[in-house]
Amino acid sequence: MKGIEMTELSLKYGCNPNQKPARIYIEDRDLPIKVLNGKPGYINFLDALNGWQLVKELKEATGHCAATSFKHVSPAGAAIGTPLTEIEKKIYWVDDMDMEFSPLACAYAKARGADRMSSFGDFISLSDVCDVPTAKIIKREVSDGVIAPGYEPEALEILKAKKKGNYNIIEIDPSYVPEPIERKQVFGITFEQGRNDVKITEEALQNIVTKNKELPENAKHDLLISLITLKYTQSNSVCYVKNGQAIGIGAGQQSRIHCTRLAGSKADNWFLRQNPKVLSLPFKDNVRRADRDNAIDLYIGDESEDLLRDGSWENLFTEKPEEFTREEKKEWLKKNEGVSLGSDAFFPFGDNIERAYKSGVTYVCEPGGSIRDDHVIETADKYNMVVCFNGFRLFHH
Numbered sequence: 001m002k003g004i005e006m007t008e009l010s011l012k013y014g015c016n017p018n019q020k021p022a023r024i025y026i027e028d029r030d031l032p033i034k035v036l037n038g039k040p041g042y043i044n045f046l047d048a049l050n051g052w053q054l055v056k057e058l059k060e061a062t063g064h065c066a067a068t069s070f071k072h073v074s075p076a077g078a079a080i081g082t083p084l085t086e087i088e089k090k091i092y093w094v095d096d097m098d099m100e101f102s103p104l105a106c107a108y109a110k111a112r113g114a115d116r117m118s119s120f121g122d123f124i125s126l127s128d129v130c131d132v133p134t135a136k137i138i139k140r141e142v143s144d145g146v147i148a149p150g151y152e153p154e155a156l157e158i159l160k161a162k163k164k165g166n167y168n169i170i171e172i173d174p175s176y177v178p179e180p181i182e183r184k185q186v187f188g189i190t191f192e193q194g195r196n197d198v199k200i201t202e203e204a205l206q207n208i209v210t211k212n213k214e215l216p217e218n219a220k221h222d223l224l225i226s227l228i229t230l231k232y233t234q235s236n237s238v239c240y241v242k243n244g245q246a247i248g249i250g251a252g253q254q255s256r257i258h259c260t261r262l263a264g265s266k267a268d269n270w271f272l273r274q275n276p277k278v279l280s281l282p283f284k285d286n287v288r289r290a291d292r293d294n295a296i297d298l299y300i301g302d303e304s305e306d307l308l309r310d311g312s313w314e315n316l317f318t319e320k321p322e323e324f325t326r327e328e329k330k331e332w333l334k335k336n337e338g339v340s341l342g343s344d345a346f347f348p349f350g351d352n353i354e355r356a357y358k359s360g361v362t363y364v365c366e367p368g369g370s371i372r373d374d375h376v377i378e379t380a381d382k383y384n385m386v387v388c389f390n391g392f393r394l395f396h397h
Contacts, residue, residue, distance in 0.1 A: 006031050014042045032176030033147075037160045038168035040145055044123055046073050048147040048170055051125030054078060054232040056174070059127040061200055061224045064244070067107035067134075068229075069122040074237075074252065076118035078229045079110035079245035080221070088113070091273045093289045094137060105133035110245040112141060115266050116293045123147075123168075130155045138162075142290065149174040196396070200227045204390040205365060209377050212386045218243070219340050219363040219386070226342030227365060227394065233344070235395040238352075240267040240359060241340045247271075248359070256343070260352045264359040271336045271360070272300040272329060282318045291316065299324060336360030344394040346370040350379030357383045367393050 008025030022042050024031070033048075040048065047070035054075060058066035064080035081103030089095040092113030101109070104126060112119050124138060126148040135155035138146060145168025146159065159169050183192045202220055204227065222241040229239045233251045238259045240248035248267030253259035272278060273296060281299065283292055295316050298307040304324065307313060313320050341356050343366040353376055356364065364380065368389030380387045 009033075009035070011042050011045075012039065032173040034171045036151070036156065036169040036171055038145060038163075038166050040168040040170060043073070044145055044168055047071070047123035048125060048145065048172075050232045051075065051123065052147050052172055054228060055125045055127035057200065057228045057231070058225060061228060062221050065104045065107055066127040067104065067111040068125045069108075069111045069119040070125065071118055071120075071122050074234045075111075075229055075232060075246065075249055076122060077111040077114040077246055077249070078225065079107045079114070080225065081105075081107035082244040084109060087274050087279070090279055091270075092116075093292070097136065099133055099136065102131050102133045104128050104131055105137055108134050109137055112137070114245055114247050114270055115249070117297055118266075120290060120293075130159070132158065135159050140289075144168060145170065147172055196231065196394075198231075198392055198394075200224060200231065204392070205388045207368075207389045207391065208386060209368070209373075209389050210380050210385060210387045212381070212384050215363065215386050215388070219338070222340035223342060223363055223365045223388070226340055227390070230342050230344040230394045230396075232396060235344050235397060237344045237394075237396070238263045239342050240264065240356075240361065241342070242267075242336075242338065242360075247339070256345070256348060257351050257355065260343075260355045264355055267336075267339065267359045268333055269297070269300055271333060272324075275300075275324070275328075275332050277322065277324050277328070281321055283316060284318055287316050300329065333359070338362050340364070342366065344396070346373070346393075347376050348372060350375045352376075353379040353383070353385065353387075357385070362386065364388070365390055367391055 007030055008023050011022040013020050014022040024045055051068045051070045054068050055066040058080060062080050066080050068078040069076045084101055084106045092109045094109050121142050121144055123144050124146040129150035130148045131152050132155045135158040139158050139162060147170040149172055159167055180195055182195045183190055205220055205223055226239040226241045229246050230237050236253050236256050236259045238250045239246050240263050247270040248263040250259040250263030278296060295307060298304055337360045339360040340363040341361045346367045346369050348370050349372060363386045365388040
C-alpha cells in the first residue's frame with residue numbers, strides 16, 4: 001500500500017449516534033488501512049479488523065484463500081476457496097451467474113450463504129486481492145462494506161457502484177503487525193493484555209483422547225477453520241464446519257449447551273436447505289433473494305403454517321408448496337455426517353456431544369480440562385466420534 005500517511009481517522013459516531021466524538025488511531029505510527037470509498041463507521045471497522053485477522057489466519061493455516069461475513073463483531077460465516085457444488089450454487093443463489101467462479105468467489109459465496117439470515121447486511125473480509133467474480137457476487141448482496149489487501153481495477157469499479165456510490169471499501173496493508181500489548185477502556189478504566197497471537201495449526205489436533213483416532217485431512221482442515229473462526233467470535237462460542245465452510249456459528253451465549261444448540265440449529269438449517277422439497281419451492285420470478293431466504297427459513301422451521309396458510313403463500317409462490325413435515329426433516333437430517341465441531345472452551349458435560357451428534361458431528365476439537373472430561377469422552381466413544389483436546393482457550397470479548 002502506498003500513500004497512507006494518516007495516524008487517525010475521525011468517524012461519524014461510535015456504536016450509537018449519541019456516542020461522539022469517535023475515531024480510530026494508532027499512537028506514533030500510520031494506520032495500516034486506506035478508505036477507498038464510502039465512510040465506514042465504528043462498528044464497520046470492528047467487523048473489518050476482526051474479520052481481516054480471521055481470513056489472514058485461515059489462509060496461513062490451510063493454504064487456501066478465505067472469506068468471512070461479519071455481523072455485530074462476530075462471523076456469520078467463514079470459508080476457504082474450495083469449489084462450489086451445484087447444490088451449493090443453488091442454495092447460495094449464485095447458480096444463475098454465468099461466469100467462472102474464482103477460488104475467492106467460492107469462498108465468499110459460501111461464507112455469505114451458509115447463514116443468509118444472519119449475513120444480511122454484512123461486512124466482508126477477504127484474504128486476497130478482490131477479483132471481478134468476487135465483486136460480482138458482492139454487488140448483488142445487501143452488505144455494508146468490504147476489506148481486502150487490494151482490488152483489481154474492474155472489481156473496484158463494480159464495488160464503488162454499490163449503494164449509490166456509498167459502499168464502504170477498505171484496503172489493508174497485509175504486512176501490518178500490531179503491537180504485542182492491546183488496551184481498551186471500560187467505564188473509564190483501561191484494560192491491558194497481551195494480544196491473542198496463538199498460532200492455530202495441525203499441532204492442535206494431535207492429542208486425540210477418544211478410542212476412534214482416525215482424523216482424515218479434510219476433517220483437519222475443517223477443525224482448523226472452526227478454531228480460527230472461534231478465535232474471532234464473541235464468547236461463549238461453538239462452530240460447526242463441513243467441506244471447508246462454517247455451517248453453524250453460535251456466539252455470545254452464557255451457557256455452552258445453548259451455544260451448541262444454537263449453532264447446531266443453524267447447521268441443521270444449512271442441510272435442510274439442500275432437501276429436494278426446498279430446492280424445488282415454486283417461487284414467483286419477482287420474489288427477491290432476501291424474501292426467498294425469509295420464506296425458506298419459515299418453511300424449514302417450526303412455524304411453516306404461517307407461510308403455507310391461504311392468503312400468505314400466494315404472495316410468494318406460483319402454487320402452494322407441500323408441507324415439509326417434522327418426520328421428513330428428521331429423516332433428512334440423519335443423512336448429514338462428517339461434520340466438524342470446535343468449541344472455544346471445554347465442554348462441561350456430555351450433553352454438548354449428544355446435541356452435536358444430532359447435527360452430524362463426527363470430529364470435535366476443544367481445550368479439555370473439565371472435571372467431567374471423562375464423561376465427555378465416554379459420550380463421544382458411544383457415537384464413535386473423534387475428539388481432540390487442544391489445551392488452549394479461545395475466549396474473545
